[in-house]
Amino acid sequence: MRGVLDIPEELIEVQQRVADGLVQVEHIFTTQLRSDLIAVDAMCEHVERYRGKMLRPSLVMLCGAASSAGIETGRSHAIAGAVCEMVHMATLVHDDVLDEAEIRRRGETLNQLRGNEMAVILGDYLIASAYELCSSLDSPIPSRIVGNASAVMCTGELLQLHNRDNLSLDETTYFEILERKTAALIGASCELGALCSLGFTQQDHPTTVALRTYGQRLGVAFQIQDDVLDLTGTEEVVGKSVGKDLEKGKLTYPLIHHLANAEPEQRGRSLEMITAAASGTEHTSEELARAIRSTGSIEAAQAKAESLVAQAKTSIEGIEGSPARAMLMVLADAVVQRTH
């Protein structure tokens, strides 16, 4: 959202409204985390630097606007946006502990800087603060949506951990992991945006359902693109450690596709290289990158992501045309075009 998109003239106003909303989100975010303990405040400030694209709050704003007559969104949208961003941030902090990551957004990770223990508890603090903030909305329904999405995210992480070093991971399980790990919260962000406009009891409203589906499809596409960037990106551009998926024994779409499509001999050699990368004896090698390209697996992953983006866009075709809806279409395309 933040200036990375080429925005058509007629969408500049809605983009400005989202930007205004994000300023409110940032303010609520910071205020909620403020503590009377200096030590806590210092760590929260560090984590606030992780904030990047603000995809989830942007989706809350846009889906909120797409669900109402105008393009206005109110305080409830900003609260819901801050909640989703805070839950997301908590998962980043815990993910970095799990991945032993040292770099995020060009800065040191919290676990690297302050140790795993501080990072685990700070993640917990972020989650708890997100729920506390969410309960300031005037209904238990947003808390239910956020609680459920968070629980589903955890089952996705657990499923992924369970399949670590499983070199015969199939596409079905891979998508199951993605739908839980990434798509659930992005879908919830869209749903919350709609409900803040339509009223919290409108979970079955066609607009709510359409926007939630949009978010879920987009979330899967987003994660596939992340997986592609993990293999093709450079640390400088992506802003975090690269090739980590493989080192942690996580098979991603391009690799699953490659192993399913390589000739037997190449497959054997690739499995050797993947095992070496996973055991840390070797970094993702140029040879493996070439092998993955030889089966067209990067392109296949990108095609898959594009097809999911198309599905996301189709799902909101039925809701009333508005600048916000047009912006959601632009945003969907941007997810697969991004390089970081």
Place this chain on the structure above:
Amino acid sequence: MRGVLDIPEELIEVQQRVADGLVQVEHIFTTQLRSDLIAVDAMCEHVERYRGKMLRPSLVMLCGAASSAGIETGRSHAIAGAVCEMVHMATLVHDDVLDEAEIRRRGETLNQLRGNEMAVILGDYLIASAYELCSSLDSPIPSRIVGNASAVMCTGELLQLHNRDNLSLDETTYFEILERKTAALIGASCELGALCSLGFTQQDHPTTVALRTYGQRLGVAFQIQDDVLDLTGTEEVVGKSVGKDLEKGKLTYPLIHHLANAEPEQRGRSLEMITAAASGTEHTSEELARAIRSTGSIEAAQAKAESLVAQAKTSIEGIEGSPARAMLMVLADAVVQRTH
């Protein structure tokens, strides 16, 4: 609660009601955590074995009964009880990761059995599930109370980590840690019990305030007793690793009292021993135990816990006399008399 107390004849009925309530709590607890993923279910089953005294759900039931005319409690009390127990369980799972504990309730810890990563995410799953469950209550207020208590607990943990290896930790900071780390959730359990009976908007009702205060005082007393048991207990009786506080560089009340009251020479020698224990070069030695006893520091800790229990009891004197209130008095005494 579970048969460990000597219950006067007239309280047997209320005890039975609590026991019935706890059966409901267990059922809700298990149902909420059930997942369509076998791997998740297996770990949840393991964690369910951690359930011990069920102090928090028992307090929800008793405070609920003490706030209403009869001794009956309903489904909302059972839900609130399961929520508090689940949050507590999540902190145990993460605490064990932080403490590198190997044993809990005579069984291996999850981190020992399945690794730190699984344990971190399972803790997150428990927290998320607790919030989701909490939002099934018909108001956002319980979510606010639980979210706030959880956030405060995390700040307590962070403050404790921040003071690790701080051998000049003072009593004020020590109590600040306890009030946040342990007392906040126990206070919230009592508050939720009251609100489930009185209505969720009755946070300022004198009965709610009295019961919350009772819980907070009791929580601090409970943790001091835990600290005493960490020094005096045996693994067999306590059911978890003993002397861990010291090994993790945590000063507890008996040690703070000892260092403040020992003669300079003894103080110097004790600091040496504490440093050795904290650096892992030596386990809590018999000599240190003798030194702590020589300044009467175990007795001082116990006296402090007893005084807090007395305060807890005083705080509920103003509410209407009932078997439930009488039971809360018995329970308060039991907290400092327990040996595990």
